[in-house]
Amino acid sequence: xxxxxxxxxxxxxxxxxxxxxxxxxxxxxxxxxxxxxxxxxxxxxxxxxxxxxxxxxxxxxxxxxxxxxxxxxxxxxxxxxxxxxxxxxxxxxxxxxxxxxxxxxxxxxxxxxxxxxxxxxxxxxxxxxxxxxxxxxxxxxxxxxxxxxxxxxxxxxxxxxxxxxxxxxxxxxxxxxxxxxxxxxxxxxxxxxxxxxxxxxxxxxxxxxxxxxxxxxxxxxxxxxxxxxxxxxxxxxxxxxxxxxxxxxxxxxxxxxxxxxxxxxxxxxxxxxxxxxxxxxxxxxxxxxxxx
Numbered sequence: 527x528x529x530x531x532x533x534x535x536x537x538x539x540x541x542x543x544x545x546x547x548x549x550x551x552x553x554x555x556x557x558x559x560x561x562x563x564x565x566x567x568x569x570x571x572x573x574x575x576x577x578x579x580x581x582x583x584x585x586x587x588x589x590x591x592x593x594x595x596x597x598x599x600x601x602x603x604x605x606x607x608x609x610x611x612x613x614x615x616x617x618x619x620x621x622x623x624x625x626x627x628x629x630x631x632x633x634x635x636x637x638x639x640x641x642x643x644x645x646x647x648x649x650x651x652x653x654x655x656x657x658x659x660x661x662x663x664x665x666x667x668x669x670x671x672x673x674x675x676x677x678x679x680x681x682x683x684x685x686x687x688x689x690x691x692x693x694x695x696x697x698x699x700x701x702x703x704x705x706x707x708x709x710x711x712x713x714x715x716x717x718x719x720x721x722x723x724x725x726x727x728x729x730x731x732x733x734x735x736x737x738x739x740x741x742x743x744x745x746x747x748x749x750x751x752x753x754x755x756x757x758x759x760x761x762x763x764x765x766x767x768x769x770x771x772x773x774x775x776x777x778x779x780x781x782x783x784x785x786x787x788x789x790x791x792x793x794x795x796x797x798x799x800x801x802x803x804x805x806x807x808x809x810x811x812x813x814x815x816x817x818x
Contacts, residue, residue: 597613597614597652598613598656599658600613600653600656600657600658601657602623602633603632603659607620607624610623613653613656614649614652616646616649619644619646619649621644622736623642623645625644625736626642626644629702630702630740630741631736631739631740632701632740632743633659634659634743635659636654636657639654639657641739641742642739643736643738643739644735644736644739686743686744686745686746687699687700687744687745687746688746688747688748689711689715689721689727689745689746689747690715690720690721690750690751693712694708694709697712700744700745702740702741702744706732710730710731710732711727714730717769718769718770719752719753719755719768720750720751720752720753721750722747722752722810723750724742724745724746724747725742727745729769752810752811754810754813755768755812755813756813757783757788757794757812758783761780762777763776765779765780768811770807771808775799778797778798778799779794779797782794782797
């Protein structure tokens with residue numbers, strides 16, 4: 527022991543400090559083993575009372591998916607938001623349908639249902655067999671209704687309004703068309719030269735998809751007789767007034783006509799800025815040298 531102690535003092539100061547630190551670390555390790563927490567040992571009785579496996583987590587969804595939702599017969603014109611949710615419709619589809627109904631839209635038969643923009647194709651396919659349509663006929667008696675004489679009688683057959691022949695008074699009879707929309711439709715019809723199809727109603731300012739969904743079953747275009755222009759003779763102002771041309775294209779049109787002359791439709795089809803889709807919409811409204 528004396529030899530070890532004597533040998534310790536023969537070491538350099540740095541070596542002595544290193545040995546002391548090593549001894550301190552060794553002592554700390556031994557004290558932790560001696561006084562630290564011991565592992566818990568469970569008795570056989572305790573182990574036997576514990577469940578063999580943890581219960582499976584509850585993965586039941588809070589709401590049923592579209593495929594799992596129970597289906598039932600319903601009237602799409604009167605179904606409540608809660609009923610539509612029970613049928614598996616998404617919130618976006620429900621909001622679109624309610625917007626369509628609030629603007630006067632009504633689904634009268636399956637063809638109307640197929641043209642709804644607010645529902646997806648999958649939702650339509652799933653719900654189609656469950657559609658029910660309420661009879662639009664007026665009740666047989668209104669004796670107990672004090673306000674019956676103040677309301678117009680309902681007709682089971684609705685006569686569609688012709689977009690080209692209707693004046694503002696006739697347009698106002700269409701649910702969803704007020705004075706502002708009636709004026710816009712007539713003004714656009716005059717600029718256009720007449721409607722060729724009901725789908726052109728989308729081009730009227732303020733008529734979005736929901737509004738169009740509500741209006742198209744109530745209007746029609748029968749035997750359209752449209753006004754036609756002579757593109758070889760029309761002034762720049764007349765051309766610019768047409769919704770499918772505008773000021774920029776009218777200016778190009780007149781300049782192109784002055785440079786190359788006007789012989790037929792093929793001249794304007796090749797004009798810079800005139801694409802196929804625009805020309806397809808324009809062509810019925812123009813006559814060139816007596817030929818459409």
